[in-house]
Amino acid sequence: MDFILHFPVIGLLLQFIGYLVQVVVQNGGLIITLSTPIGLGALCGFMNERGGVVNIGIEGMMLASAFSAWYVASIASGFLSADAGPLGITLPLLIGLLAGLATGVIVSLAHAWLSITVRADQIISGTIINIVALGITGYLALLISHNSPPSAGNFHSLSLPQPLIDFPIVGWVLRTFVEQGPITLSMLVVVVVLQVLLYRSRWGLRTRAVGEHPRAAETVGIDVIALRYRNVLLGGLLAGLAGAWFTIEYGNSFQSGMTNGRGFIALAALIFGRWTPLGSVGAALLFGLADTLGQAIRQSPPAGDLGAVLGAIPPQVFTALPYIVTIVVLAGVVGRSVPPAADGQPYERETSTL
Amino acid sequence: MRLQHTASVVIIPLLAIVLALVVGAVVLVLSSPLVGGQLDVMLPVKAYAALAEGAFGSFNGLVQTIVSSAPLVLAGLAVGIGFKAGLFNIGVQGQFLIGAVSAAAVGAGLAHGSPLLAIPAAVIAAMLTGAIYGFIPGFLKAYTGAHEVVTTIMLNYIAIQFVAYLIIGPMRATGATFARSPDVGAAVLPILVGRNGHLGILFALVAVPIAWWLLFRTTVGFEVRTVGANPDAARYAGMSPRRILILTMSACGLLAGLAGAGEILGISHFMPAGYSTNVGWDGITVALLGRSNPIGILFGGLLFGAMRAGSNLMQIQAGVPVQMVDVLQGVILFFLAAELIVRYVFRVRAAHAEVTELKTISRSYGGQTTP
Numbered sequence: 001m002d003f004i005l006h007f008p009v010i011g012l013l014l015q016f017i018g019y020l021v022q023v024v025v026q027n028g029g030l031i032i033t034l035s036t037p038i039g040l041g042a043l044c045g046f047m048n049e050r051g052g053v054v055n056i057g058i059e060g061m062m063l064a065s066a067f068s069a070w071y072v073a074s075i076a077s078g079f080l081s082a083d084a085g086p087l088g089i090t091l092p093l094l095i096g097l098l099a100g101l102a103t104g105v106i107v108s109l110a111h112a113w114l115s116i117t118v119r120a121d122q123i124i125s126g127t128i129i130n131i132v133a134l135g136i137t138g139y140l141a142l143l144i145s146h147n148s149p150p151s152a153g154n155f156h157s158l159s160l161p162q163p164l165i166d167f168p169i170v171g172w173v174l175r176t177f178v179e180q181g182p183i184t185l186s187m188l189v190v191v192v193v194l195q196v197l198l199y200r201s202r203w204g205l206r207t208r209a210v211g212e213h214p215r216a217a218e219t220v221g222i223d224v225i226a227l228r229y230r231n232v233l234l235g236g237l238l239a240g241l242a243g244a245w246f247t248i249e250y251g252n253s254f255q256s257g258m259t260n261g262r263g264f265i266a267l268a269a270l271i272f273g274r275w276t277p278l279g280s281v282g283a284a285l286l287f288g289l290a291d292t293l294g295q296a297i298r299q300s301p302p303a304g305d306l307g308a309v310l311g312a313i314p315p316q317v318f319t320a321l322p323y324i325v326t327i328v329v330l331a332g333v334v335g336r337s338v339p340p341a342a343d344g345q346p347y348e349r350e351t352s353t354l
Numbered sequence: 355m356r357l358q359h360t361a362s363v364v365i366i367p368l369l370a371i372v373l374a375l376v377v378g379a380v381v382l383v384l385s386s387p388l389v390g391g392q393l394d395v396m397l398p399v400k401a402y403a404a405l406a407e408g409a410f411g412s413f414n415g416l417v418q419t420i421v422s423s424a425p426l427v428l429a430g431l432a433v434g435i436g437f438k439a440g441l442f443n444i445g446v447q448g449q450f451l452i453g454a455v456s457a458a459a460v461g462a463g464l465a466h467g468s469p470l471l472a473i474p475a476a477v478i479a480a481m482l483t484g485a486i487y488g489f490i491p492g493f494l495k496a497y498t499g500a501h502e503v504v505t506t507i508m509l510n511y512i513a514i515q516f517v518a519y520l521i522i523g524p525m526r527a528t529g530a531t532f533a534r535s536p537d538v539g540a541a542v543l544p545i546l547v548g549r550n551g552h553l554g555i556l557f558a559l560v561a562v563p564i565a566w567w568l569l570f571r572t573t574v575g576f577e578v579r580t581v582g583a584n585p586d587a588a589r590y591a592g593m594s595p596r597r598i599l600i601l602t603m604s605a606c607g608l609l610a611g612l613a614g615a616g617e618i619l620g621i622s623h624f625m626p627a628g629y630s631t632n633v634g635w636d637g638i639t640v641a642l643l644g645r646s647n648p649i650g651i652l653f654g655g656l657l658f659g660a661m662r663a664g665s666n667l668m669q670i671q672a673g674v675p676v677q678m679v680d681v682l683q684g685v686i687l688f689f690l691a692a693e694l695i696v697r698y699v700f701r702v703r704a705a706h707a708e709v710t711e712l713k714t715i716s717r718s719y720g721g722q723t724t725p
C-alpha cells in the first residue's frame with residue numbers, strides 16, 4: 001500500500017480522489033448551492049427544448065431577472081417593512097422575486113413570439129436576448145449606481161435543529177440538501193415534479209410528442225403552437241428563479257454581466273443530462289462540483305505532494321474548469337446525446353389549399 | 355424582381371435602424387430621471403446630436419469612426435462568412451483575444467528590431483493563432499457534432515482566463531504599475547491619417563474585397579455557400595462538408611485574430627490583463643445588418659464604428675453612458691430578426707428570396723455529426 005502511494009502518478013491520483021471525496025463531504029451544501037442557477041437554467045432549457053424550441057437566451061433571461069429582482073426589491077425596501085420571516089423572507093424580497101419571475105416570463109414571451117410566431121431563427125432570437133439583456137442591464141446598472149440604491153438583503157438558508165444535524169449520515173444529507181435557501185430548495189422540488197410529469201402526465205406525453213414530431217401531434221388534436229408558447233413561458237419562470245438566485249439569495253447586489261456564462265453552461269448540462277430534468281440537474285451538480293473544487297483548492301489546498309502539484313497549476317485553470325468540462329461534455333466524450341427530433345425547427349401549420 | 359430584392363435587402367436593415375433609434379429614444383426618455391434627476395423629453399435629441407457630432411462632426415471624429423469600424427468589419431466578416439457555411443461563430447471574442455495576445459507577445463519580442471520584420475511577424479502570428487482557435491470548434495463540430503454555438507462561447511471564457519494567466523504570469527512587463535504585457539515597440543502600426551488613423555484600417559479594407567472574391571468567385575466559396583445551404587446536397591455533389599466547416603471556422607478565426615492584432619498594434623500598443631472587448635457581439639450585429647455580404651458588412655461596420663466613436667461625446671455632453679450603444683445594438687438586432695414588425699410598420703412587401711436568409715443557420719446542437 002505504501003509502495004503504491006509513493007508511485008508518482010497513481011499515488012497522486014489516489015490522493016486526488018481522496019481530496020475530492022473530502023471536498024464533497026465537507027462542501028456538499030456549497031456544491032448544491034452553486035449548481036442552482038445552472039440547474040434551474042437547464043430546467044428552463046428543458047421546458048423549451050422538449051417541445052422543440054431551442055433556447056440559447058437563458059443567459060440573458062437570467063441576467064435580466066437578476067437585475068429586476070434586485071432593483072425592485074431594493075426600491076420596495078425603501079417603503080416597506082423588512083420584518084424577516086423564516087428563511088429571511090421579507091416583503092421587499094418577495095416582491096423582488098415576483099419581479100424576477102415576471103421578467104423571466106416577459107423575456108420568454110419575446111423569445112416565444114420570435115421563434116414560434118415569426119419563425120425567426122431560434123438561435124438568433126436567443127442571441128438577441130443575450131445581447132439586449134447585457135446591454136440594458138449594464139446601461140441601467142450604471143445609471144443606478146450613481147444613487148447607490150440600498151440592498152434589500154437576501155434569503156437565508158434553512159436552519160435545522162442541532163440534534164437533527166448531529167445525526168450520523170442523515171445529518172449530512174439534511175445539511176447538504178435541506179439547509180439551503182428557498183430558491184435552491186425550490187429547484188430540488190421542481191426537478192422531481194418535472195421528471196414525474198414528463199413521463200407520467202398528459203402534459204408530458206404531449207410535450208414529448210410535439211418535440212419529436214409536431215405534425216403527427218397536431219393530427220391527433222394537439223395544439224402545437226399553444227403548447228410551445230405555454231412551455232416556453234413556464235420555462236421563463238424557471239429562468240427568472242435562476243436569475244433571482246444571483247441577487248436575492250446567493251448575493252445581494254447586481255453587477256453587470258454577473259451571470260458569467262452560467263446560462264450557456266446550463267445548456268451543456270441539459271445536453272449532458274440527455275434532455276431530462278433529473279439528468280440535467282445531475283449534470284449541473286457536476287458543474288457545481290467543478291466550481292466548488294476550484295474554490296476549495298484556493299482556500300484550503302491539500303497537504304503533501306498533491307498540494308504542491310495543485311499549487312503549481314495557475315488559478316485561471318480552475319476558473320476555466322467548468323468551461324473546459326462543458327466542451328468535453330459537448331464533444332461527446334461521455335457518450336452521445338440525442339436531442340428531440342424537432343428541436344430548433346419552427347412549426348408551420350399546414351394550410352388548406354382549397 | 356432583382357431590383358426589388360436588392361432594395362429589400364438594403365431597406366429592411368435601414369428601417370430596422372430607424373425603428374431602433376425610436377425605441378432608443380423612448381428608453382432615453384424613460385431613463386432620463388436617472389441621468390439628469392428629472393424627466394427630460396429632449397434627452398434623445400441631445401444624445402443623438404452628440405453621438406452624430408462625435409462620429410462625424412470633426413476630421414478627427416471621422417477618423418475615429420473609421421478606426422473604430424476596422425475591427426468591427428473584420429469581426430463582421432468572421433461571423434458573416436460563418437453564416438454562409440451554416441455556422442454561427444459566437445467565438446469572435448475569444449479568437450480576437452488569442453490573436454491580440456499573440457500579436458502583443460511577438461511584438462514585444464521583436465520590439466527593438468526593424469518594423470519591417472516586427473509588424474508582419476506580429477500580424478501573421480495573430481492570424482495564425484486566431485485561425486487555430488477557430489479550428490478547434492470547427493473540428494469539434496465536424497467530427498463530434500458539438501454545436502459551435504456553445505463550444506465557441508465556452509472558448510471565449512477560456513480565452514479570457516488564458517490571457518489573464520499569460521499577462522499576470524509569463525508575459526508581465528517588469529516595472530509596470532499594473533499587470534500588462536511589455537510595449538510592442540517596433541511593431542506599432544504607423545499612423546496613416548489624422549491623430550490615430552493607423553495601418554489596421556487597411557487590413558479591413560483589403561479583407562472585404564478578398565472575402566467577397568473568395569465567396570462569390572472561387573470554387574471554395576461556392577462550396578462554402580453550398581454546404582451552408584444544404585450539407586447533404588453538397589456531399590452528394592462530391593464536396594466534403596467536414597472539410598468546409600473546419601476551413602470556414604479557421605478562416606473566421608483568422609479574421610478575428612487579425613482584428614485583435616490591429617487593436618493591440620494600432621491602438622493600445624500593449625495588452626493589459628483585464629483587456630475586454632465587445633467585438634464578438636458587435637460582429638454578430640454587423641454581420642446580420644450586412645446580410646452576411648462582405649459589402650453589406652463594410653457598411654454595417656461603419657455604422658457601428660460611428661456609434662462607438664460618437665458614444666464618448668454622448669457621455670460627455672448628454673450624460674448618457676456609452677452602454678446606450680449596446681441597447682441600440684440589441685434593439686436593431688431584434689427588429690432585424692422580427693422583420694415582420696418592420697414590414698408592418700413601414701408597409702414593405704416581402705421579397706421572398708431573402709426572407710429565408712436568416713433561417714438557414716439554426717440546426718439543433720445535439721449529437722448529429724456532419725456527413
